Amino acid sequence: MATAVDPSQLDSQTGNERWLRMYRRMFTIRTFEEQVNDLYTRALMPGLAHLYIGEEAVAVGICEALAPDDYITSTHRGHGHCLAKGAAPDRMFAELLGKEAGYCKGKGGSMHIADPATGNLGANAIVGGSAGIATGAAFTAKRLKTGQVSVCFFGEGALGQGSLYEVMNMASLWKLPVIYVCENNLYNEYTHYSEVTAGDILARGTAFGLAGESVDGQDVRAVHAAARKLVARARAGEGPAMLLANTYRYYGHHVGDVSRDYYRSKQEEQQWKAERDPIQILSDWLCGQKIADRARLDEIQAEVKAQIDQAVEFATRSRYPNVDQVEQDVYAGE
Amino acid sequence: MPANNGRELTLAQAVREALAEEMRRDSRVFILGEDIAEAGHPFKVLTGLVEEFGAERVLDTPISEAGFTGVAVGAAMTGLRPVVDIMFGDFVTLIMDQMVNQAAKVHYMSGGKWRVPMVLRTTLGATRRSAAQHSQSLHAWFCHIPGLKVVLPSTPYDAKGLLKTAIRDENPVAFFEDKMMYRLKGPVPEEEYTIPLGAADIKREGTDITIVATSSMVQVALGAAKLLEEAAISAEVIDPRTLWPLDEKTLINSARKTSRVIVMDEGYGRYGVAAEIASVISEGAFFDLEAPVKRLGAMHVPIPFSPPLEDATVPTEQSVFEAARAMCG
Ligand SMILES: Cc1ncc(C[n+]2csc(CCOP(=O)(O)OP(=O)(O)O)c2C)c(N)n1
Numbered sequence: 001m002a003t004a005v006d007p008s009q010l011d012s013q014t015g016n017e018r019w020l021r022m023y024r025r026m027f028t029i030r031t032f033e034e035q036v037n038d039l040y041t042r043a044l045m046p047g048l049a050h051l052y053i054g055e056e057a058v059a060v061g062i063c064e065a066l067a068p069d070d071y072i073t074s075t076h077r078g079h080g081h082c083l084a085k086g087a088a089p090d091r092m093f094a095e096l097l098g099k100e101a102g103y104c105k106g107k108g109g110s111m112h113i114a115d116p117a118t119g120n121l122g123a124n125a126i127v128g129g130s131a132g133i134a135t136g137a138a139f140t141a142k143r144l145k146t147g148q149v150s151v152c153f154f155g156e157g158a159l160g161q162g163s164l165y166e167v168m169n170m171a172s173l174w175k176l177p178v179i180y181v182c183e184n185n186l187y188n189e190y191t192h193y194s195e196v197t198a199g200d201i202l203a204r205g206t207a208f209g210l211a212g213e214s215v216d217g218q219d220v221r222a223v224h225a226a227a228r229k230l231v232a233r234a235r236a237g238e239g240p241a242m243l244l245a246n247t248y249r250y251y252g253h254h255v256g257d258v259s260r261d262y263y264r265s266k267q268e269e270q271q272w273k274a275e276r277d278p279i280q281i282l283s284d285w286l287c288g289q290k291i292a293d294r295a296r297l298d299e300i301q302a303e304v305k306a307q308i309d310q311a312v313e314f315a316t317r318s319r320y321p322n323v324d325q326v327e328q329d330v331y332a333g334e
Numbered sequence: 335m336p337a338n339n340g341r342e343l344t345l346a347q348a349v350r351e352a353l354a355e356e357m358r359r360d361s362r363v364f365i366l367g368e369d370i371a372e373a374g375h376p377f378k379v380l381t382g383l384v385e386e387f388g389a390e391r392v393l394d395t396p397i398s399e400a401g402f403t404g405v406a407v408g409a410a411m412t413g414l415r416p417v418v419d420i421m422f423g424d425f426v427t428l429i430m431d432q433m434v435n436q437a438a439k440v441h442y443m444s445g446g447k448w449r450v451p452m453v454l455r456t457t458l459g460a461t462r463r464s465a466a467q468h469s470q471s472l473h474a475w476f477c478h479i480p481g482l483k484v485v486l487p488s489t490p491y492d493a494k495g496l497l498k499t500a501i502r503d504e505n506p507v508a509f510f511e512d513k514m515m516y517r518l519k520g521p522v523p524e525e526e527y528t529i530p531l532g533a534a535d536i537k538r539e540g541t542d543i544t545i546v547a548t549s550s551m552v553q554v555a556l557g558a559a560k561l562l563e564e565a566a567i568s569a570e571v572i573d574p575r576t577l578w579p580l581d582e583k584t585l586i587n588s589a590r591k592t593s594r595v596i597v598m599d600e601g602y603g604r605y606g607v608a609a610e611i612a613s614v615i616s617e618g619a620f621f622d623l624e625a626p627v628k629r630l631g632a633m634h635v636p637i638p639f640s641p642p643l644e645d646a647t648v649p650t651e652q653s654v655f656e657a658a659r660a661m662c663g
Pocket of ligand 1 (some may be wrong): 185188245
């Protein structure tokens with residue numbers, strides 16, 4: 001479970017535990033997503049899914065800087081954010097398969113996982129659609145003086161949505177504890193971001209007076225350090241921030257996007273995987289620092305794989321919701 | 335209606351009193367919108383609230399309708415009870431994603447886990463000489479969306495009681511006020527009361543024809559009913575008060591009794607609220623009807639500026655009278 005970080009502990013024994021936990025989380029996300037792809041390919045999953053593979057360090061580095069009751073909002077590419085914030089893989093898979101045991105009783109699916117218990121206000125399939133919600137959650141935190149912080153994850157595609165700037169303006173005016181995390185994985189679906197994004201990305205936040213920070217999104221330590229700083233700032237009442245994380249998605253826009261030659265080269269994909277893999281970067285560092293050896297990391301990997309296998313098994317065996325549930329939950333309190 | 339000791343309020347005062355009472359009662363309730371604090375809103379509906387509740391709870395926003403409606407959705411999900419003020423009903427175009435894809439669906443998509451207890455207050459109604467972008471009645475759009483409730487009061491008494499209920503509701507509620515009725519006076523008792531959503535009100539009893547009317551059209555229907563009385567036709571006037579939930583039973587029962595029905599609503603007639611209600615009545619009272627249910631709504635044109643043109647776009651006492659007399663003839 002993620003807890004608020006005391007920076008002084010990061011180099012101590014507990015700090016080492018923390019890095020290993022982040023390793024485990026990143027590997028969990030990757031294995032989860034590989035299974036999603038597998039379920040899709042074997043026609044066992046209804047609909048589509050947008051995989052987070054390649055971007056794991058962003059969600060994990062940031063959520064590790066959050067307390068369990070801090071809020072996040074997520075996107076169509078949301079599995080990584082939900083898992084990093086503490087969602088259980090079995091109920092995630094159940095939701096992806098439309099089963100009753102899923103986080104949303106099967107009513108939300110891959111793009112709408114929400115979970116109050118882990119502060120997850122919901123993944124959102126409207127590009128930029130959750131910026132208002134994340135800002136509103138920060139508004140409540142400030143009004144009720146709860147000390148909570150709210151993180152709004154979005155892809156660089158959401159930079160095209162005007163409402164993002166409307167809420168940044170309000171967050172700054174009202175000094176709200178919200179952090180807008182732009183995950184620039186270079187592509188808005190099938191279009192390189194540079195074709196549709198003018199000027200300087202971070203300046204779009206700093207123009208409103210937000211603190212701005214840019215990080216290598218493949219380096220979980222860099223992401224985490226930046227997040228810790230911005231979260232502490234927000235919690236201390238110093239206002240909102242924008243964090244730009246530069247990253248890359250390894251797979252297609254969604255699981256069905258397999259022929260990608262018309263918008264990016266295999267060579268580019270290969271290069272990111274070989275040179276900038278977030279899990280590799282962290283394991284190299286862990287081994288180099290002698291925080292863990294290869295055997296320890298293999299052990300973690302085996303544990304994660306077993307957990308994910310069980311989770312898939314749980315979801316596959318779970319039952320579909322009864323059709324009489326279709327009209328339930330339209331209105332609250334009835 | 336409780337005894338009222340003769341007290342009368344305007345519709346604007348009734349709305350303000352409902353807000354003030356709910357804000358006193360529940361510290362989670364707050365209002366946000368443009369020019370609502372010291373300015374008290376261009377229609378002066380909110381005058382005095384900032385003095386009592388402070389700028390934190392009567393919050394002036396930038397002119398960012400989509401943005402601050404989104405903030406309200408998030409605030410509602412996390413423990414506050416926002417009342418969003420959209421200055422003119424025409425501007426709801428800017429907030430539709432937040433209302434339709436976010437507020438309305440959050441509860442369902444999350445399998446019933448998150449709730450969005452918020453109220454959207456805005457206006458409807460033409461004939462203020464405000465032209466095409468400040469005169470529309472767009473409430474039908476909200477009725478079309480599962481997850482939203484829609485309230486259209488037609489009297490100060492109803493406005494107060496319904497707004498209090500809307501604020502206490504656990505769901506997103508769109509609350510439409512006719513901007514031409516803010517000065518309409520009516521009895522409002524001193525003592526506290528609320529009105530449930532989903533309960534129509536028979537504004538006038540009659541036996542020959544039922545006129546179902548919403549919001550601004552209720553006064554028009556009552557005026558027409560007087561004209562009809564002079565022509566020896568007894569009209570019953572029913573205000574559904576909330577379009578969702580809709581009190582189908584009261585509407586159908588009245589139709590069965592009178593066997594003739596006109597449905598009036600100031601939204602555009604085509605694909606509108608009147609069409610839906612007419613259909614509900616036709617299905618529910620078909621074998622008791624003497625004539626097809628008649629719909630009367632705004633003409634299907636952008637609202638024009640020039641007074642004679644604008645006046646021609648909305649039903650009038652005379653046009654309702656004539657339609658009713660033709661049906662009863
Ligand atoms: C308002 C809106 N417009 C278009 C889409 C279709 N769409 C889904 S994902 C996507 C691209 C989003 O790119 P980005 O925000 O960078 O996120 P990424 O997929 O790269 O993670 C688009 C255009 C949508 N879901 N919502």
